[in-house]
Amino acid sequence: xxxxxxxxxxxxxxxxxxxxxxxxxxxxxxxxxxxxxxxxxxxxxxxxxxxxxxxxxxxxxxxxxxxxxxxxxxxxxxxxxxxxxxxxxxxxxxxxxxxxxxxxxxxxxxxxxxxxxxxxxxxxxxxxxxxxxxxxxxxxxxxxxxxxxxxxxxxxxxxxxxxxxxxxxxxxxxxxxxxxxxxxxxxxxxxxxxxxxxxxxxxxxxxxxxxxxxxxxxxxxxxxxxxxxxxxxxxxxxxxxxxxxxxxxxxxxxxxxxxxxxxxxxxxxxxxxxxxxxxxxxxxxxxxxxxxxxxxxxxxxxxxxxxxxxxxxxxxxxxxxxxxxxxxxxxxxxxxxxxxxxxxxxxxxxxxxxxxxxxxxxxxxxxxxxxxxxxxxxxxxxxxxxxxxxxxxxxxxxxxxxxxxxxxxxxxxxxxxxxxxxxxxxxxxxxxxxxxxxxxxxxxxxxxxxxxxxxxxxxxxxxxxxxxxxxxxxxxxxxxxxxxxxxxxxxxxxxxxxxxxxxxxxxxxxxxxxxxxxxxxxxx
Amino acid sequence: xxxxxxxxxxxxxxxxxxxxxxxxxxxxxxxxxxxxxxxxxxxxxxxxxxxxxxxxxxxxxxxxxxxxxxxxxxxxxxxxxxxxxxxxxxxxxxxxxxxxxxxxxxxxxxxxxxxxxxxxxxxxxxxxxxxxxxxxxxxxxxxxxxxxxxxxxxxxxxxxxxxxxxxxxxxxxxxxxxxxxxxxxxxx
Numbered sequence: 001x002x003x004x005x006x007x008x009x010x011x012x013x014x015x016x017x018x019x020x021x022x023x024x025x026x027x028x029x030x031x032x033x034x035x036x037x038x039x040x041x042x043x044x045x046x047x048x049x050x051x052x053x054x055x056x057x058x059x060x061x062x063x064x065x066x067x068x069x070x071x072x073x074x075x076x077x078x079x080x081x082x083x084x085x086x087x088x089x090x091x092x093x094x095x096x097x098x099x100x101x102x103x104x105x106x107x108x109x110x111x112x113x114x115x116x117x118x119x120x121x122x123x124x125x126x127x128x129x130x131x132x133x134x135x136x137x138x139x140x141x142x143x144x145x146x147x148x149x150x151x152x153x154x155x156x157x158x159x160x161x162x163x164x165x166x167x168x169x170x171x172x173x174x175x176x177x178x179x180x181x182x183x184x185x186x187x188x189x190x191x192x193x194x195x196x197x198x199x200x201x202x203x204x205x206x207x208x209x210x211x212x213x214x215x216x217x218x219x220x221x222x223x224x225x226x227x228x229x230x231x232x233x234x235x236x237x238x239x240x241x242x243x244x245x246x247x248x249x250x251x252x253x254x255x256x257x258x259x260x261x262x263x264x265x266x267x268x269x270x271x272x273x274x275x276x277x278x279x280x281x282x283x284x285x286x287x288x289x290x291x292x293x294x295x296x297x298x299x300x301x302x303x304x305x306x307x308x309x310x311x312x313x314x315x316x317x318x319x320x321x322x323x324x325x326x327x328x329x330x331x332x333x334x335x336x337x338x339x340x341x342x343x344x345x346x347x348x349x350x351x352x353x354x355x356x357x358x359x360x361x362x363x364x365x366x367x368x369x370x371x372x373x374x375x376x377x378x379x380x381x382x383x384x385x386x387x388x389x390x391x392x393x394x395x396x397x398x399x400x401x402x403x404x405x406x407x408x409x410x411x412x413x414x415x416x417x418x419x420x421x422x423x424x425x426x427x428x429x430x431x432x433x434x435x436x437x438x439x440x441x442x443x444x445x446x447x448x449x450x451x452x453x454x455x456x457x458x459x460x461x462x463x464x465x466x467x468x469x470x471x472x473x474x475x476x477x478x479x480x481x482x483x484x485x486x487x488x489x490x491x492x493x494x495x496x497x498x499x500x501x502x503x504x505x506x507x508x509x510x511x512x513x514x515x516x517x518x519x520x521x522x523x524x
Numbered sequence: 525x526x527x528x529x530x531x532x533x534x535x536x537x538x539x540x541x542x543x544x545x546x547x548x549x550x551x552x553x554x555x556x557x558x559x560x561x562x563x564x565x566x567x568x569x570x571x572x573x574x575x576x577x578x579x580x581x582x583x584x585x586x587x588x589x590x591x592x593x594x595x596x597x598x599x600x601x602x603x604x605x606x607x608x609x610x611x612x613x614x615x616x617x618x619x620x621x622x623x624x625x626x627x628x629x630x631x632x633x634x635x636x637x638x639x640x641x642x643x644x645x646x647x648x649x650x651x652x653x654x655x656x657x658x659x660x661x662x663x664x665x666x667x668x669x670x671x672x673x674x675x676x677x678x679x680x681x682x683x684x685x686x687x688x689x690x691x692x693x694x695x696x697x698x699x700x701x702x703x704x705x706x707x708x709x710x711x712x
Contacts, residue, residue, distance in 0.1 A: 099676035355696035396651030455655030
């Protein structure tokens with residue numbers, strides 16, 4: 001039952017085939033069964049069950065709040081949630097209990113969703129592997145899938161039980177793992193350089209990054225104010241559209257949300273692809289792209305052309321500078337955003353109290369890890385008076401060039417761009433940690449970053465399994481505020497590729513048995 | 525703009541709208557394409573065909589068979605860029621310490637990486653602060669709509685007295701390098 005889509009479970013709830021409390025309890029016990037994935041930091045068991053009971057009452061009275069009523073969801077741990085610890089996987093905020101809900105969390109709760117818990121991430125969302133938080137790295141559920149394990153045996157790789165597990169990608173790795181392992185039906189992530197789409201591609205789920213300014217960032221602990229967006233992770237494109245419909249819209253508390261009214265839409269499947277124009281940006285064949293991903297990209301383009309769409313090669317000449325530009329802008333904005341953590345009003349506070357400066361320095365020394373400190377120091381370097389013009393302003397100029405590239409491409413008649421999401425399928429943790437966080441981020445963000453620079457919507461759709469039996473995703477980038485068109489194309493594509501469902505029965509041999517009394521007729 | 529023709533450039537299994545994607549096997553059809561993931565990214569720019577200067581014959585009306593650009597070898601920093609004075613200054617500004625030699629190296633690598641920006645010609649280009657620059661930010665009416673949450677806010681602070689946050693004495697600058705417990709002092 002946990003494997004169905006959001007729309008299907010919503011229908012099941014409305015028909016009374018399952019109750020919200022039953023659903024919530026099953027999800028909670030499945031979370032316990034998959035604890036080794038380390039996807040969750042905090043599990044809000046009591047409040048979740050209470051919300052489920054209230055939802056059940058509403059169903060009984062026939063007064064449901066919407067499609068999300070009673071649906072278990074998870075939220076990344078850098079969104080503020082009232083009464084539930086919010087840590088950003090950092091010592092700085094360990095034990096911090098926010099007094100308010102982030103707007104997106106509030107919107108989900110207002111629709112009756114059941115908040116199961118907060119998911120794991122890289123510390124302060126800095127990283128591309130979900131490996132650098134203080135609560136440990138997140139494991140990719142596909143490491144334990146039958147598809148991957150069978151291929152390991154075939155390729156005669158002796159699979160030692162626990163040592164060769166794969167990373168989820170980052171930084172919303174916990175959310176992606178949670179959705180991928182069926183513990184919830186939708187999850188919130190944040191996307192600054194690809195942090196939603198990267199783990200979505202590696203975990204075989206749909207990751208949507210909406211247009212900058214469409215969804216409120218109030219309550220999202222900021223990383224880069226000019227590029228952050230809350231991201232949506234679900235198992236299919238339809239579900240992403242449902243969640244988007246709930247979250248999008250102007251928020252008076254976030255003045256960077258646009259004031260245009262948002263009309264939520266129902267996704268239709270188009271039958272006539274001849275009016276569609278797909279762009280293939282040639283710079284997205286970057287060095288290091290794996291041959292498998294390249295082949296899938298070609299096949300996808302082929303698929304669209306065979307269906308009658310126009311497939312055109314385009315050029316985004318400044319793509320290669322996008323990661324460098326991001327590096328400068330991100331570290332600079334981080335240097336500014338992390339200045340709020342001084343220990344006075346919230347968070348960790350050092351016991352050294354000779355002076356405020358000494359206290360701040362000691363607090364930040366104790367609270368931040370190497371990655372965060374490295375970025376703050378680099379950012380401060382780029383913002384020094386002697387460097388400001390050469391680095392920060394220069395990066396802002398390059399940003400305009402990158403954004404203009406996209407504007408030019410879309411003006412020439414392209415509706416949607418088709419690109420790879422990641423260089424290859426996911427890799428084992430022991431291999432990932434051989435390079436440092438900055439190098440890995442620079443490598444992994446290469447296809448996803450430019451969409452954040454330009455503020456455009458992008459979605460990654462799981463496409464096929466690689467030779468190792470691991471998911472590979474492809475990315476669609478759309479015009480600003482044209483999520484409907486983007487999602488329509490993505491939905492059609494998803495229907496064509498029929499991505500296989502992860503087969504997780506193999507987790508039995510970890511000694512975590514999904515107890516048999518839970519298996520009902522709904523389990524496929 | 526080129527209209528790409530994809531007809532049958534992939535030999536073998538026929539493709540179409542209903543093709544079954546699971547169990548994808550690639551064989552040797554794409555061995556010309558970029559090699560698998562490599563860890564060393566800093567290859568010097570080599571064969572001009574690789575840089576896309578000459579239309580390579582591997583472009584067969586499909587997605588480019590070879591990478592269209594290469595990473596540029598990063599030049600090492602001139603010595604004068606990151607001195608102990610600069611490092612000390614950064615530690616004071618950021619109120620965050622380098623901790624060890626690795627921290628300093630991290631900064632040097634970050635600067636090296638950022639230096640690639642200088643290859644871009646940005647003459648006449650205005651800096652971009654935000655993608656929403658052609659819109660007006662929303663400003664609400666100047667009326668009090670919420671507040672009186674003093675207790676909730678004070679709850680999160682470690683040290684408070686009545687309705688005050690307690691801070692140690694201010695206006696005392698951080699001690700100079702010699703007086704601080706910092707790794708930089710050792711490296712002098």
